[in-house]
Amino acid sequence: MSSVDLSVKLPNLTLKNPILLASGTVGYGQEIAEFTDLNKIGGVVTKSLSLKPRKGNAPQRIVETPTGMLNAIGLANVGVEEYLKSKVGFFKNYDTALICNVAASSPEEYLECVRLLDSEERIDGFEINVSCPNVKDGGLEFGNNPALVSKITNLTRGATSKFLAIKLSPNVARISEFARIAKEEGADAVSAINTLVGTAFDIYSRRPKIKNVTGGLSGPAIRPVALAKVLEIRKNADIPIIGIGGISVWQDVIEFMIAGASAVQLGTINFVNPGSAINFLDNLTEYCLTQKINSLSELTGSFTL
Amino acid sequence: MYQALACVTDNKKIAENIHLIEFEAPSIANVIAPGQFLNLRVNDNLFPLLRRPFSICDVNNDRISVMFNVMGEGTKILSQKKLNDYVDILGPLGNGFNLTFNEKKTVIISGGLGAAPFPYLTKELLNRDKEIITIVGGRSSQDIIKHGLTNLFITTEDGSEGLKGNVIDCLKDINNLLFETQYRVFTCGPNGMIKAIKKYFADNKIVVEASVESAMACGFGICQGCPIEHVQSEDTYKLICKDGPVFNLNDIII
Known part of the structure; x- marks a missing residue:
């Protein structure tokens, strides 16, 4: 039945379909492979990798909120060296795009991470995390600073000719400004959005429910915000968008594409239903058939205002 | 899985x-x-x-x-x-309790809803001809869960059922049943109780396996939401979902 073309052409990267699994929700790919066939998925974005291993934040790291969750994991990861040594090899058996998410505490460190990872053939591209809300050094400090986003994009672009996306923070006044900067400095795409800063208190102890006090809000609760950010970027910056934010049912994928996304990432829903991506794909094909759409990409930015 | x-x-x-x-x-x-x-x-x-x-x-x-x-x-x-x-x-x-060990006697220590994993453990221990003493603790008799457990010693903080006190008092009280024999302990319950048990057994060679809990999203290692300090890995946390939820109590820092 699949006469529908689900593929997505991005600069420096072609995906077999628009569904990627978001950074921080699939580890390094191994665990979720027990529940889903990675070969069918457009791509996987790794947990943020930093130059040195990071222990991450002390517990409690997560709390559920109405149709969402707050997390403050704190970029716990094995570091670039160990990733290259023991983690990336797993993907050599899979035919899916592998995008490494990179986090750092200085522009030079981003450069070094990308430089080290770039030599690994299996890695198809990079997503630069300038928007983690849960670390003291770097993180949102970068994502809120146009000059730093410019510098980080410029440096990492210089270190790789592979696909390069900048993951933007929604915790700014004008996200499209940052998308424009990313475009000017040579990024191939922007990923929007990272989590929204939030918090929750226990009313009896009067303490925050997560140790880090604030965390990043994700899940269906943030979807309308994410859609508006994608729309804002689409209208004001000429750069492909990877839409992220609370996608939980297949219809959400369509909605993000209509608002301007070329591809999307599934995040929190992977925790709830690790097989979501594959369930969505069948429905996307069916939607295209009933809507007489030959190529799913036609949907991107097809809104009428 | x-x-x-x-x-x-x-x-x-x-x-x-x-x-x-x-x-x-x-x-x-x-x-x-x-x-x-x-x-x-x-x-x-x-x-x-x-x-x-x-x-x-x-x-x-x-x-x-x-x-x-x-x-x-x-x-x-x-x-x-x-x-x-x-x-x-x-x-x-996750990983369950270790069921291959030499000790003949076992002690299950349960606090409140910490009883949850023990009916199945009890069954499997009895299948392996182990002797079981079960200590069940709670604030009051309302918290005492006996379902699926065997050879019970009950303790409540308010004295409404069994020994007035906590599971440590109960352990001391039944020490004569355990004295000078090798035994193995399995426990699950509130963190305060697990901490007290860790302290109680700190100086001897009794193996204590504890099932611990945490908020978690995925349950299989991808969300990284359930870290626990572990003596074997100072630079990283272990994950309760994937590396636990059962740990040797000596190995975890709670």
């Missing part, structure tokens, strides 16, 4: 606010071990959003059961499930 749509075969209240729900889930029932856990999605909606982790309480042929108390929206929905309703279950998850 399996993701199974499991049919509810029983759902009953076994004590004040304590429920036992049973599912038909052969794929999981056939492979799950005592101390492992399940992550349940209580409905198809997005509220509550996340799955809820529960220790495996017991296994009967193709059926598995979990014990819970009604704490919030998720457990409330679970308590209202009817026969032939379906629940989406991920499992078996």
